[in-house]
Amino acid sequence: MSALIPNAAAEGSIAISGTAAPKAPAALLLEVDQLAVEFRTRSGTVRALEDVSLALAEGETVGLVGESGSGKSVLSFAAMGIQDPAARITAGSLRFAGQDLLAHKGAAMKALRGREMAMIFQNPRVALNPIRAVGRQIEDVLARHTDLHAAARRRRAIECLAEVRIPDPERRYAAYPFELSGGMCQRVMIAIALACKPRLLIADEPTTGLDVTTQAAIMRLISELSAERRMATLLITHDLGLAREYCDRIAVMHAGHIVEVGPTETLFAAPRHPYTERLIAATPVGAASLDDLAAIEGNLPDLRRTDLPSCRFAERCARRGRECDAPLGLVAVGAQHSVACHRPLGTESAEAQHVAFA
Numbered sequence: 001m002s003a004l005i006p007n008a009a010a011e012g013s014i015a016i017s018g019t020a021a022p023k024a025p026a027a028l029l030l031e032v033d034q035l036a037v038e039f040r041t042r043s044g045t046v047r048a049l050e051d052v053s054l055a056l057a058e059g060e061t062v063g064l065v066g067e068s069g070s071g072k073s074v075l076s077f078a079a080m081g082i083q084d085p086a087a088r089i090t091a092g093s094l095r096f097a098g099q100d101l102l103a104h105k106g107a108a109m110k111a112l113r114g115r116e117m118a119m120i121f122q123n124p125r126v127a128l129n130p131i132r133a134v135g136r137q138i139e140d141v142l143a144r145h146t147d148l149h150a151a152a153r154r155r156r157a158i159e160c161l162a163e164v165r166i167p168d169p170e171r172r173y174a175a176y177p178f179e180l181s182g183g184m185c186q187r188v189m190i191a192i193a194l195a196c197k198p199r200l201l202i203a204d205e206p207t208t209g210l211d212v213t214t215q216a217a218i219m220r221l222i223s224e225l226s227a228e229r230r231m232a233t234l235l236i237t238h239d240l241g242l243a244r245e246y247c248d249r250i251a252v253m254h255a256g257h258i259v260e261v262g263p264t265e266t267l268f269a270a271p272r273h274p275y276t277e278r279l280i281a282a283t284p285v286g287a288a289s290l291d292d293l294a295a296i297e298g299n300l301p302d303l304r305r306t307d308l309p310s311c312r313f314a315e316r317c318a319r320r321g322r323e324c325d326a327p328l329g330l331v332a333v334g335a336q337h338s339v340a341c342h343r344p345l346g347t348e349s350a351e352a353q354h355v356a357f358a
């Protein structure tokens with residue numbers, strides 16, 4: 001199956017949403033190539049990811065969007081080397097700054113995590129240690145990955161809390177997670193992730209549930225780190241408005257496949273995959289969140305099925321034709337723009353001409 005890695009850097013520039021200014025050529029930081037992840041469960045094997053390819057360049061922010069259950073978190077856990085015991089990577093490769101992540105075991109992976117690669121988890125309460133003060137938890141990361149002495153670590157921990165707009169950070173330094181609201185815990189998680197100024201940030205719904213001002217402050221902080229330190233960010237979100245505002249490119253996932261990836265404005269202005277079109281159309285103006293959207297017709301297929309079609313969207317797709325049963329992979333349809341569809345949108349005029357001359 002074709003595995004085209006949509007790669008802005010390879011083409012020498014990255015389109016920034018809303019501007020025409022190209023960035024300097026950037027090195028690839030994260031390369032996911034033809035990745036497959038399965039879960040062995042009592043009721044069958046869940047084929048959670050199949051033939052997933054995606055690359056992130058230094059300084060780039062890529063949005064990962066798709067309905068609940070499409071595989072966004074499984075992909076981010078795999079990239080971070082955090083595996084559920086039931087999970088198996090059955091195909092493909094993962095590279096970070098040219099290093100083979102699948103060859104990194106235990107201690108080597110731990111050394112990368114936190115310092116070079118950091119993740120903001122979808123569920124902050126579960127990710128925080130309930131019996132350790134939050135300031136100490138930031139210091140733990142600094143102690144593991146920097147040579148700052150104790151007083152400097154404490155200062156930096158308080159600075160990190162202030163950066164994510166925790167009010168009265170000196171006092172909150174000593175608070176335990178149960179003493180803080182959910183939104184405050186989320187900000188602590190973000191502070192921990194950003195404490196060592198990582199080269200790659202995977203942010204799984206980082207601002208969900210936060211008020212608009214805090215959300216803007218956190219996204220500004222992430223944007224600043226991207227610009228100043230060339231941090232690459234994979235932003236997983238249900239909020240298409242947020243993705244549109246902050247991402248250079250967007251990858252759309254459906255049922256464990258990346259079905260489309262392209263520059264943000266191109267994707268919003270002229271989506272090529274029927275699922276991308278439905279996602280955008282179903283998002284009400286003003287709400288801009290997949291949580292609020294009018295349901296997309298049909299459900300995600302059961303990923304335990306042994307007869308999954310090559311296009312996992314086929315059973316929901318009004319454009320389905322005979323050719324849709326053939327094997328499928330991402331194919332370039334424009335600059336940095338690829339789609340996995342046998343009958344992508346925007347090909348009607350060509351089809352009509354073909355019929356007219358037949």
Ligand SMILES: Nc1ncnc2c1ncn2[C@@H]1O[C@H](COP(=O)(O)OP(=O)(O)OP(=O)(O)O)[C@@H](O)[C@H]1O
Nearest residue numbers: 039046048067068069070071072073074084086303
């Ligand atoms: N431990 C597990 N065992 C079995 N199946 C799993 C496990 N973890 C995830 N899955 C399955 O993998 C698929 C992808 O799940 P994932 O959590 O990545 O979705 P998601 O896109 O992050 O959804 P959400 O937007 O709700 O966070 C789903 O079908 C899910 O049921």
Ligand code: SF4
Nearest residue numbers: 311314317324341342
């Ligand atoms: S390959 Fe066919 S069934 Fe699948 S999304 Fe494209 S048109 Fe629809």
Ligand SMILES: [Mg+2]
Nearest residue numbers: 072073074122
């Ligand atoms: Mg998730």
